[in-house]
Amino acid sequence: MEILTSLIKAILIPVVVLNFIPLLIWMERKGAAYFQDRRGPNRANIFGVRLGGMIHNLADVIKLITKEEFFPAGANRFYFVLAPFIVLFIYIITTAVIPFADELKVGDFVMSFRVADLNVGVLYIFSMASLAVYGIMLAGWSSNNKYSLLGGLRASSQMISYEITLSLSVVSLFMVAGSVDLNEIVRNQTANIFSWNIIRQPLAFLLFLVASFAETNRTPFDLPEGESELVAGYHVEYSSMKFALFFMGEYAAIVVASAVIVSLFLGGWQVPFLATTTLIDNTPLLLNLFGKVFSIFSIFAGLFLITKFKKKKYRDARDYEVLTLGIPAILVGVGAGLFFFTHYLHDLPAWAGPVFTATLQILVFLTKIFLFCFFFIWVRWTLPRFRYDQLMSFGWKGMLPLALFNIFVTGIFLLVKP
């Protein structure tokens, strides 16, 4: 039984991260488009269904798989192939210690919502993420291209510099929570929003945020790519699925970084103002409430989609896309409404409370991750890139002293306050 549950978790959690990737790519394209006052991808379709540009990802996949695999002259083949695998693999295994919900307890059965219960907790994430730089360095070196090499060199020096700030800014959280275990840190923050670490440790949050932008090589720290100077940095010479692995690795890194930030600073799986025990005790009430809210929301969403219907807008199957989505939404909403407004659920079985709580917590956690991923995209299309010397002096002369100062202040507070 235990082996089975851990196997399911070990498969499901990476799948969640991988499923975030196409969603984020879509969000990045649409986000970029609307930031720049245009519409973004809206042409690729299957029988007229475009899903607001989502189908474009499928077209991308087909394109990337069928492209020619290119090896530059003088490249070291072994490392050239190995490098993209390292990047994606490392970021996916870092999710092993991230808790997706509180422990599920039904009678004797206890299950935690993460793959591995390691004693070292967050340190595991840092130690694994520090290996991701090998993928980028090897890609830069093995391509036998000077732009790639420069990108790899930049990536390594940047990641080493910001890793120190990243690790030091979390030390103050360890001091507050009294543990390095991610689940304990989340539990210590409680369901009250005002005791989340973003309120208790604002400086640590800022430092961690900036450093994780640098670690994921996102703008304003995307110097390893630096299109305007280095063409595309470390992956200039990559094509086909090997390039796609780098692309996926970048978004997997964003998902992992968001999950870690949400767990450390934004309460992780904590539902705002609803603690685990409160949720389990009041399951029937909440379940009925959510059912009613869902049915009303679904009806209104369906109505909104139907109002967008206009005949001969595109003069093809795309005209009816909103109807195919809107009418089922209304029907589902009406069905759920009929059920929840006439019945009141009570006498639920013993497992219903914990399972409902865990489901709600997972959903809340995923929503938080999703919102934070949007923040990553938002910053990318808003801020310009740093210059290289600015990046280095900012990391060593600005962030590092601040992180040390934060630890010092936290220590004094903990000493004074009993």
Next chain:
Amino acid sequence: MSLIFFYIFATFSVVSALLVISFRNTLSCAIALVATLFSVACLFALLGAHFLAAMQVLVYAGAVMVLFIFVIMLLNLGREQLLKIHMSFLGVVGILCGTYLGVFLALRLGTLSKPFPELTPSQVSDYGTVHGVGQLLFGDYLIPFELTSFLLLVAIVGAITLSSPSPVRRWRTPSPAGGEGKKERL
């Protein structure tokens, strides 16, 4: 189960350690060293020393080796610059000593493997955890620990002093292209 993993990681670490000294390409040597460090960290984890394993990967594989590879990539040695393998008297002596050590260990392995000393209950529950290692470092071994960090600080200051041009020399010999002061302002 853990015995199987032990044999896997032990074999992997020995093989990659041999590769470190047998590759011609310096970058391959460095990558093999990373693999060695990683598999030794896995062995630490199998022994229950999770904190040590995480630190091994974080510090050695994740930071020190990255700087090694950084330097190797910057120098970018060509094939002809790499040393040629040739037999020397010292090499022959080394091989002979190594063979002797190997035979000695193989013969004495049965008698050398004594059981580990029994741990006290408090040591067992805390063994290898963040808490246990922290208690030792900041309790029993506080002074050696602080002295080590002071030694590292001295090393850092020394490295910076050696690598940066001395202020006296820079003041006496202005650079030919209009002086350094102007350059710095730019």
